[in-house]
Amino acid sequence: MKGTGLKVLATAALSLTLLAGCGSNSESDKTDNKPSDTGTSTDTAQTQTADGPSWKIDTSPFTFSQYFYGNWASNYLWKDQYAMKLATEKTGVKIDRKLATGNDEDYLNTMIASGDLPDTIMLDWNNPAVTKLINNGMVYSMDELMDKYAPELKKMLDPDMVKYHSIDGKLWYLPNNYETADRLTSGIPITPIRPWFIRSDIYKAIGSPKIESTDDLMTALKAAKEKFPDVNPVGVEFFDVAKNGFQGSLSMDFLIDSFSPKLLEEQVIDDQQILQYPMRNKGFIEAFRYMSELSRNGLFDPQLLIYKQEQYQEKLYGAQYAVASNFMNNIYADFNPKIESTIGADKKYEVIGGLKANGQDPRYPASRLMGWQGFFITKAAKNPERIIRWAEYAWSDEGQMDFRYGKEGETYDLVDGIPTFKPEVRDMMLKDNGGWYAKYGFQASTLMWRSGKLWDSAAARDFQADQPEQFAAAKLLEKYNYDKYSLGMDNLEPDGSSPEGVINAKVKDLWNKTIPKLILSKNDADFDSIYNDFVTQMDQVGAEKVEKVMYQRHLADLEKKGVK
Amino acid sequence: MSSVPAKRSSLGRKFWTQRYLMLLTLPAVLWIIVFNYIPMYGIIIAFQDYTPFHGVIHSPWIGLDNFRELFNDPTFRESLSNTLVISIVKLVFGFPAPIFLALMLNELMFKRFKRIVQSLSYLPYFVSWVLVVGLMYTLLDPETGVVSKMLVHLHVIGSDTMLMGSEKSFLTLVVFTEIWKSIGWNSIIYLAAIAGVDPQLYEAATVDGANRFRRVWHITLPALKPTIIILLILSVGGLINSNFDQLYLMQNSMTQDAANVLSVYSYKTGLVSGRFSYATAIGLFQSVVAFVLMYAANYSSRKITKESLF
Numbered sequence: 001m002k003g004t005g006l007k008v009l010a011t012a013a014l015s016l017t018l019l020a021g022c023g024s025n026s027e028s029d030k031t032d033n034k035p036s037d038t039g040t041s042t043d044t045a046q047t048q049t050a051d052g053p054s055w056k057i058d059t060s061p062f063t064f065s066q067y068f069y070g071n072w073a074s075n076y077l078w079k080d081q082y083a084m085k086l087a088t089e090k091t092g093v094k095i096d097r098k099l100a101t102g103n104d105e106d107y108l109n110t111m112i113a114s115g116d117l118p119d120t121i122m123l124d125w126n127n128p129a130v131t132k133l134i135n136n137g138m139v140y141s142m143d144e145l146m147d148k149y150a151p152e153l154k155k156m157l158d159p160d161m162v163k164y165h166s167i168d169g170k171l172w173y174l175p176n177n178y179e180t181a182d183r184l185t186s187g188i189p190i191t192p193i194r195p196w197f198i199r200s201d202i203y204k205a206i207g208s209p210k211i212e213s214t215d216d217l218m219t220a221l222k223a224a225k226e227k228f229p230d231v232n233p234v235g236v237e238f239f240d241v242a243k244n245g246f247q248g249s250l251s252m253d254f255l256i257d258s259f260s261p262k263l264l265e266e267q268v269i270d271d272q273q274i275l276q277y278p279m280r281n282k283g284f285i286e287a288f289r290y291m292s293e294l295s296r297n298g299l300f301d302p303q304l305l306i307y308k309q310e311q312y313q314e315k316l317y318g319a320q321y322a323v324a325s326n327f328m329n330n331i332y333a334d335f336n337p338k339i340e341s342t343i344g345a346d347k348k349y350e351v352i353g354g355l356k357a358n359g360q361d362p363r364y365p366a367s368r369l370m371g372w373q374g375f376f377i378t379k380a381a382k383n384p385e386r387i388i389r390w391a392e393y394a395w396s397d398e399g400q401m402d403f404r405y406g407k408e409g410e411t412y413d414l415v416d417g418i419p420t421f422k423p424e425v426r427d428m429m430l431k432d433n434g435g436w437y438a439k440y441g442f443q444a445s446t447l448m449w450r451s452g453k454l455w456d457s458a459a460a461r462d463f464q465a466d467q468p469e470q471f472a473a474a475k476l477l478e479k480y481n482y483d484k485y486s487l488g489m490d491n492l493e494p495d496g497s498s499p500e501g502v503i504n505a506k507v508k509d510l511w512n513k514t515i516p517k518l519i520l521s522k523n524d525a526d527f528d529s530i531y532n533d534f535v536t537q538m539d540q541v542g543a544e545k546v547e548k549v550m551y552q553r554h555l556a557d558l559e560k561k562g563v564k
Numbered sequence: 565m566s567s568v569p570a571k572r573s574s575l576g577r578k579f580w581t582q583r584y585l586m587l588l589t590l591p592a593v594l595w596i597i598v599f600n601y602i603p604m605y606g607i608i609i610a611f612q613d614y615t616p617f618h619g620v621i622h623s624p625w626i627g628l629d630n631f632r633e634l635f636n637d638p639t640f641r642e643s644l645s646n647t648l649v650i651s652i653v654k655l656v657f658g659f660p661a662p663i664f665l666a667l668m669l670n671e672l673m674f675k676r677f678k679r680i681v682q683s684l685s686y687l688p689y690f691v692s693w694v695l696v697v698g699l700m701y702t703l704l705d706p707e708t709g710v711v712s713k714m715l716v717h718l719h720v721i722g723s724d725t726m727l728m729g730s731e732k733s734f735l736t737l738v739v740f741t742e743i744w745k746s747i748g749w750n751s752i753i754y755l756a757a758i759a760g761v762d763p764q765l766y767e768a769a770t771v772d773g774a775n776r777f778r779r780v781w782h783i784t785l786p787a788l789k790p791t792i793i794i795l796l797i798l799s800v801g802g803l804i805n806s807n808f809d810q811l812y813l814m815q816n817s818m819t820q821d822a823a824n825v826l827s828v829y830s831y832k833t834g835l836v837s838g839r840f841s842y843a844t845a846i847g848l849f850q851s852v853v854a855f856v857l858m859y860a861a862n863y864s865s866r867k868i869t870k871e872s873l874f
Binding site for chain 2: 103105106109110112113114115128129132135136137138239240241242301302303305306308311496497501502505506509512513515516
């Protein structure tokens with residue numbers, strides 16, 4: 001009798017423990033914070049005077065959770081690094097920052113669909129999900145919180161920024177990396193394209209010819225292929241219209257801006273009230289025809305059309321391309337150093353200047369950043385008051401310096417009034433970037449980058465000193481830049497779940513599979529017929545409806561910027 | 565305790581005598597209820613214009629609008645036919661393959677060799693699709709891939725064929741890799757069934773002068789029949805489903821049309837574009853068709869062979 005009772009209990013216990021392992025962690029995490037923020041906050045609030053920074057009112061320990069859109073950002077996780085400790089010391093606040101385990105879009109959409117949100121979100125301000133968060137009432141408006149708890153923060157914000165980022169008269173997020181108008185002339189030179197680079201030894205071997213036009217490039221590539229038959233002539237980044245936009249591969253911009261220097265202006269057709277898809281632009285298509293010519297001459301490896309980024313990067317680390325394209329900073333700070341240490345300094349890549357096409361100079365649409373990510377406070381936040389006050393700290397000059405440089409005398413000194421890292425900090429930053437993040441966590445704690453003369457000039461000075469080659473390359477390309485801000489071409493595509501968004505997704509799908517067909521076409525007639533088929537199909541699915549919506553969004557962008 | 569079950573129906577008595585076994589199945593039953601049955605209420609959003617703000621209960625009802633759009637959507641029709649073609653070819657070539665492997669393994673005299681082959685053949689089952697597709701890209705690269713080079717030398721393909729970027733070779737690759745990956749694992753169940761055959765039958769057949777093929781035909785295969793039928797019923801039910809991992813990973817801009825199967829399409833509309841209701845409608849359609857197919861297969865099998873799953 002006793003025996004069986006015991007057995008039943010044992011089996012039940014066994015089966016329950018099997019189940020119990022799963023779901024308990026998240027709950028205990030949440031309750032951890034509660035006692036600290038409710039008890040002490042009111043007492044200290046009364047003893048402090050109302051003026052002075054609001055974040056000093058309550059500095060008791062407090063943790064809020066945050067989802068960061070960008071699964072690559074493991075450097076940004078809070079693990080007691082120097083900058084994180086410094087911020088916590090001053091404000092009492094810690095951030096439990098989380099990244100998506102897989103695809104960010106999936107993670108975010110699942111989070112929104114289930115309504116299970118963290119306290120705060122760092123999300124690209126022009127991501128389609130932003131509209132959903134706001135329209136579904138899932139986030140607080142910054143105005144409401146600032147008026148109640150942090151009036152000082154409101155005074156600190158740049159009125160132009162507030163105007164640009166307000167939706168329905170309210171500011172719903174704080175955008176980081178919003179750059180002011182003088183950004184085009186100050187700070188690190190802007191390179192708005194993925195430049196193309198040529199391998200130094202190959203360039204020398206073919207007699208260092210001038211490469212100033214697209215025809216020069218073709219000739220140089222043919223010569224390279226002759227002398228180095230084993231090297232792939234051209235390497236470009238992966239093609240995926242859904243991820244990269246209509247240019248397909250980010251490396252295509254370099255050609256597109258040569259063949260169609262006035263693309264952005266030409267897309268707007270005012271008398272028809274439409275904003276054309278770039279695929280209707282002749283110059284834009286000529287860039288793809290050029291790629292096709294490369295392919296017909298055996299200068300372009302068609303595998304690149306189906307490569308993933310990692311496969312391309314791997315070959316680029318091995319300097320397996322005569323001419324290759326990548327994000328400029330990656331070439332100078334990552335690929336070139338690695339190539340130098342593993343294969344040899346002579347195989348490093350050097351930049352090709354802007355290319356003329358059909359006798360015209362290229363034009364690169366540079367812009368100051370209108371912002372990168374928005375800082376959202378969700379309705380799920382248990383203590384929005386503390387969070388908005390923390391944001392005031394992060395936005396303040398003090399918070400910016402803590403985030404970028406740390407403590408004066410400890411991690412940086414002021415040299416001629418400009419912050420300069422101590423030599424040991426700077427050395428580590430340049431030689432062991434990963435270790436530097438793990439130890440100091442600068443540029444990783446609050447993530448609220450904001451324009452400021454002090455640190456912008458410091459960044460420009462450091463860039464010139466640390467990266468002379470890259471600085472020279474950026475200067476070489478800079479002369480083709482123009483300011484696209486006033487063209488009103490930001491954030492044009494319709495929301496994905498709207499009827500036009502559905503059409504837009506279809507157009508992208510069509511274009512995505514048309515690109516390889518165009519590039520692999522056997523001759524110009526073949527190319528033209530593939531292109532014409534595409535235009536017919538695009539019109540069939542209703543591209544014009546999207547072009548009308550994009551025109552309206554273009555007008556809205558102009559209005560927000562106060563241009564018209 | 566023992567006085568309780570004195571007068572009970574036979575089912576109840578059976579249940580009571582097996583109570584400890586039942587208790588052991590409890591976690592699995594709970595698992596199915598919690599993760600399969602409870603979330604099922606979510607399918608009602610297929611009939612709504614779901615927005616997270618209103619939630620599952622309060623989102624506006626739109627009846628069958630999603631399904632009407634679905635049947636007029638050319639991409640949906642395309643993905644439906646892709647799904648069926650891939651599944652049917654997989655069934656035709658993939659279903660008999662493990663049976664052959666099991667029969668061949670069973671005929672091996674050298675037991676140690678048999679065990680080695682068996683272990684090696686089911687190892688690929690444990691390799692994730694991410695790795696398999698990565699390997700395929702490497703092996704099938706027209707410039708550096710070993711397999712590609714070999715096929716070129718054997719004049720199977722031209723020297724500039726991109727196997728991973730061609731709609732023509734897509735189906736072959738999908739079916740071939742699927743069989744390669746699962747053949748060993750799927751043969752285990754047949755080997756187990758073969759092990760249960762009474763050796764006296766084989767001895768008697770040998771005495772009667774039956775050769776090896778006769779013995780396989782008259783003893784081994786009939787012994788496998790129930791297993792084969794049940795697995796076939798299950799596979800027919802799965803015709804409308806496809807291997808999401810495999811197809812999603814093998815998809816690129818040149819094979820995107822061939823790889824667009826229902827599960828990939830529903831993932832793209834739902835999670836990528838955020839059209840939750842429409843994606844749920846696709847999923848619901850898939851489940852209903854799967855149910856009908858399985859029921860039909862089960863019914864016809866019961867009529868024709870007297871073997872059935874339920």
